[in-house]
Amino acid sequence: MPVDILMPALSPTMEEGTLSKWIKNEGDAVKSGDVIAEIETDKATMEVEAVDEGVIGKIVIPAGSEGVKVNSVIAVLLQDGESADAISAPKAAPAANADTPAATTSGDAGGKARESSDEPTSVASEKVPAAPKTEVAADPDIPAGTEMVSMTVREALRDAMAEEMRRDGDVFIMGEEVAEYQGAYKITQGLLQEFGDKRVIDTPITEHGFTGIGVGAAMAGLKPIVEFMTFNFAMQAIDQIVNSAAKTLYMSGGQMGAPIVFRGPSGAAARVGAQHSQCYAAWYSHIPGLKVVMPYTAADAKGLLKAAIRDPNPVIFLENEILYGHSFEVPKLDDFVLPIGKARIHRPGKDATLVSFGIGMTYAVKAVAELEKQGIDVELIDLRTIRPMDLPTVIESVKKTGRLVTVEEGFPQSSVGDFIANRVHREAFDYLDAPVVTIAGKDVPMPYAANLEKLALPNVGEVVEAVKAVCYK
Amino acid sequence: MAPRKTASTSSRKTTAKPARNETIGSNSLTFTKEEELHAYREMLMIRRFEEKAGQLYGMGVIGGFCHLYIGQEAVVVGMQMAQKDGDQVITSYRDHGHMIALGMSARGVMAELTGRRGGLSKGKGGSMHMFSKEKGFYGGHGIVGGQVSLGTGLAFANKYRGNDQVSVTYFGDGAANQGQVYESFNMAALWKLPVVYIIENNRYAMGTSTVRSTAQSNFSKRGEGFGIPGVQVDGMDVRAVKAAAEEAIAHCRAGKGPYILEMLTYRYRGHSMSDPAKYRSKDEVQKMRSEHDPLEQVKARLLEQGWASEDDLKQIDKDVRDIVADSAEFAQNDAEPDVSELYTDILL
Ligand SMILES: Cc1ncc(C[n+]2csc(CCOP(=O)(O)OP(=O)(O)O)c2C)c(N)n1
Ligand SMILES: [Mg+2]
Numbered sequence: 122m123p124v125d126i127l128m129p130a131l132s133p134t135m136e137e138g139t140l141s142k143w144i145k146n147e148g149d150a151v152k153s154g155d156v157i158a159e160i161e162t163d164k165a166t167m168e169v170e171a172v173d174e175g176v177i178g179k180i181v182i183p184a185g186s187e188g189v190k191v192n193s194v195i196a197v198l199l200q201d202g203e204s205a206d207a208i209s210a211p212k213a214a215p216a217a218n219a220d221t222p223a224a225t226t227s228g229d230a231g232g233k234a235r236e237s238s239d240e241p242t243s244v245a246s247e248k249v250p251a252a253p254k255t256e257v258a259a260d261p262d263i264p265a266g267t268e269m270v271s272m273t274v275r276e277a278l279r280d281a282m283a284e285e286m287r288r289d290g291d292v293f294i295m296g297e298e299v300a301e302y303q304g305a306y307k308i309t310q311g312l313l314q315e316f317g318d319k320r321v322i323d324t325p326i327t328e329h330g331f332t333g334i335g336v337g338a339a340m341a342g343l344k345p346i347v348e349f350m351t352f353n354f355a356m357q358a359i360d361q362i363v364n365s366a367a368k369t370l371y372m373s374g375g376q377m378g379a380p381i382v383f384r385g386p387s388g389a390a391a392r393v394g395a396q397h398s399q400c401y402a403a404w405y406s407h408i409p410g411l412k413v414v415m416p417y418t419a420a421d422a423k424g425l426l427k428a429a430i431r432d433p434n435p436v437i438f439l440e441n442e443i444l445y446g447h448s449f450e451v452p453k454l455d456d457f458v459l460p461i462g463k464a465r466i467h468r469p470g471k472d473a474t475l476v477s478f479g480i481g482m483t484y485a486v487k488a489v490a491e492l493e494k495q496g497i498d499v500e501l502i503d504l505r506t507i508r509p510m511d512l513p514t515v516i517e518s519v520k521k522t523g524r525l526v527t528v529e530e531g532f533p534q535s536s537v538g539d540f541i542a543n544r545v546h547r548e549a550f551d552y553l554d555a556p557v558v559t560i561a562g563k564d565v566p567m568p569y570a571a572n573l574e575k576l577a578l579p580n581v582g583e584v585v586e587a588v589k590a591v592c593y594k
Numbered sequence: 595m596a597p598r599k600t601a602s603t604s605s606r607k608t609t610a611k612p613a614r615n616e617t618i619g620s621n622s623l624t625f626t627k628e629e630e631l632h633a634y635r636e637m638l639m640i641r642r643f644e645e646k647a648g649q650l651y652g653m654g655v656i657g658g659f660c661h662l663y664i665g666q667e668a669v670v671v672g673m674q675m676a677q678k679d680g681d682q683v684i685t686s687y688r689d690h691g692h693m694i695a696l697g698m699s700a701r702g703v704m705a706e707l708t709g710r711r712g713g714l715s716k717g718k719g720g721s722m723h724m725f726s727k728e729k730g731f732y733g734g735h736g737i738v739g740g741q742v743s744l745g746t747g748l749a750f751a752n753k754y755r756g757n758d759q760v761s762v763t764y765f766g767d768g769a770a771n772q773g774q775v776y777e778s779f780n781m782a783a784l785w786k787l788p789v790v791y792i793i794e795n796n797r798y799a800m801g802t803s804t805v806r807s808t809a810q811s812n813f814s815k816r817g818e819g820f821g822i823p824g825v826q827v828d829g830m831d832v833r834a835v836k837a838a839a840e841e842a843i844a845h846c847r848a849g850k851g852p853y854i855l856e857m858l859t860y861r862y863r864g865h866s867m868s869d870p871a872k873y874r875s876k877d878e879v880q881k882m883r884s885e886h887d888p889l890e891q892v893k894a895r896l897l898e899q900g901w902a903s904e905d906d907l908k909q910i911d912k913d914v915r916d917i918v919a920d921s922a923e924f925a926q927n928d929a930e931p932d933v934s935e936l937y938t939d940i941l942l
Contacts, residue, residue, distance in 0.1 A: 392720065568936065
């Protein structure tokens with residue numbers, strides 16, 4: 122059978138090109154790898170190589186033809202012993218262009234104009250399957266009579282890591298100052314003493330490198346906890362987080378993923394200026410392939426960090442320096458694990474829904490208390506997980522209250538609150554009695570001056586006013 | 595592992611020693627009377643300024659992070675003595691000394707530390723992020739290693755414009771492990787950019803000593819793979835710093851490309867004001883203070899040469915203290931930025 126030589130695509134976006142020159146002529150013998158023609162694309166002149174051996178039986182598209190469509194037959198190659206008579210008429214579909222007189226030559230292939238190539242692809246789009254819904258289990262029941270102990274978020278995080286490290290020898294922690302210094306914010310206090318320097322590892326200040334090493338180790342099946350001294354410094358490493366950790370499972374067709382936790386403080390501390398004061402909740406929430414957790418209470422910090430370490434996926438665990446020292450009640454249980462992806466109703470209410478997470482909850486909690494005094498009964502939801510987000514809990518609440526305000530410290534554009542507002546408008550529009558209000562940090566780099574820093578952050582008064590506004594009070 | 599040169603008297607280099615068979619030239623290690631007096635005053639100014647900043651931090655007048663330069667004064671003062679107007683300077687968050695040495699006003703620096711409108715960044719940058727276009731000071735950078743590529747870019751601009759200015763780019767021993775440092779080294783060498791890389795090796799990156807963070811703790815060799823010459827310099831001796839700086843800057847100005855100066859130095863205080871510094875012994879700090887203090891070295895020479903009397907030195911100290919006290923006074927009484935500043939300077 123004679124073999125068709127097709128117009129090759131020489132770049133991912135090429136649809137057609139000019140066949141500028143034939144290097145071989147009819148009757149020439151060619152071996153695979155021989156250059157047979159030159160084609161021009163809008164970017165470059167490229168050589169076409171023969172793939173098979175044989176004799177050029179017929180040149181279908183003459184030199185100089187423009188607008189030759191990718192995959193149209195440009196020549197026919199005869200195999201051993203075949204004669205040109207064996208060539209049947211080439212299929213008509215792909216066509217050469219007739220713009221130039223020289224191009225209108227032999228074969229039925231000529232004469233077809235290139236109009237169609239500029240048309241957009243068909244309007245009748247293929248049906249995109251709906252994203253699957255995942256059910257997230259509710260929080261485990263805490264048995265009646267369980268002792269509650271008061272502990273700081275700092276201690277809760279440390280205990281969570283220590284418990285998981287005792288449970289699983291593949292869990293280790295690495296980062297700057299995590300071992301001998303006991304953690305820049307003392308979250309890893311005592312871990313080096315208990316687990317030794319094989320599992321509690323001080324790294325040089327090389328975020329991009331050690332993050333890649335962590336992801337590689339996770340791909341090999343270990344379960345690293347990578348501590349960033351603060352998430353501001355993870356920007357050095359964000360490529361490995363997004364391009365390697367988040368995408369490997371998908372790119373490998375499910376063969377391998379990265380069971381890794383990236384944790385550390387995110388957001389503003391106090392007076393540390395623009396480069397050290399960013400909230401990364403919205404940033405990472407943008408990325409499919411990541412889970413993003415941002416707890417407020419010590420109990421959630423503990424239960425969710427344990428879950429994050431056990432999770433087979435990369436989990437971004439956003440803490441907050443100011444919250445480290447806050448104390449909360451934590452149930453004293455041997456193995457307290459909470460579900461990632463489940464919001465917690467911090468306080469039920471009927472007049473308006475207030476949604477927040479992480480440090481944002483500190484404003485929300487104070488605002489709710491103030492609003493209670495003013496006779497407004499707010500339902501406060503702590504998202505706890507930003508991705509996957511528990512929108513059903515938010516929407517259920519909005520259906521009840523008809524009003525929604527969100528609070529976060531991050532920048533306002535494309536914020537977590539913006540995403541929630543959009544979803545609520547789409548899924549519960551008819552239930553809304555007022556437009557959703559989103560409160561965020563101001564749209565400015567964090568200033569250093571005390572007065573400006575205060576203005577740049579959200580404040581309780583803003584939250585109170587927003588809730589009153591949506592309640593038309 | 596090759597033992598790291600420590601700062602003990604015996605192993606500490608007193609002269610800038612050439613690497614890669616380059617000779618350091620005949621730059622004199624002796625200072626004239628004027629040079630000694632100048633260096634003394636400048637270093638004293640930095641020290642007193644930093645002591646005051648530490649005090650104000652303790653009072654809660656300065657917030658956030660505050661990284662003091664005490665102990666490292668000879669590095670920036672010696673470098674400055676070899677620079678000329680138009681050369682650019684860029685460094686990390688440990689930047690107060692660099693600004694003082696560049697002649698930026700003590701009031702402007704201190705008021706930035708307190709976040710007031712008279713500060714060099716109008717109170718919006720803070721201790722770690724200060725700049726002065728006028729003095730060619732390109733910051734004050736909070737992200738470890740970030741300034742190294744930026745400093746290389748300043749050198750790129752010099753080459754592009756064909757001027758003979760040199761970018762003086764400082765970073766720490768910890769920063770020297772960041773990947774972008776080596777990406778920058780490669781391009782600086784490839785394009786022969788006029789940049790002096792000054793690695794201020796004060797032996798610690800927060801609580802991590804260089805021995806615990808690097809397999810090659812001779813930082814002057816870090817450019818070898820790219821053909822960048824480098825030398826180790828006694829960074830506690832302002833004369834050695836100046837001599838090495840002259841050599842390195844001349845190399846850059848002559849169009850020969852980048853140069854690395856590893857300054858063996860020491861910080862007396864914790865990494866920042868909030869660091870208890872438990873990772874090193876009190877003896878280690880005391881030994882550096884008593885045997886290698888950059889100011890004491892100059893002071894001893896001044897007295898020995900009869901170039902200054904105790905009284906003269908007291909007078910210098912008084913003058914310096916007055917300037918620092920004035921800056922502290924100003925920085926505490928100056929107003930905070932106007933609230934309208936919140937939304938300014940974001941875009942042009
Ligand atoms: C990318 C990045 N990682 C971590 C930090 C936190 N950090 C600030 S200073 C510092 C130590 C730097 O040490 P070195 O480079 O030796 O400079 P020195 O403080 O000794 O002057 C660290 C880890 C940071 N600011 N930026
Ligand atoms: Mg250092």
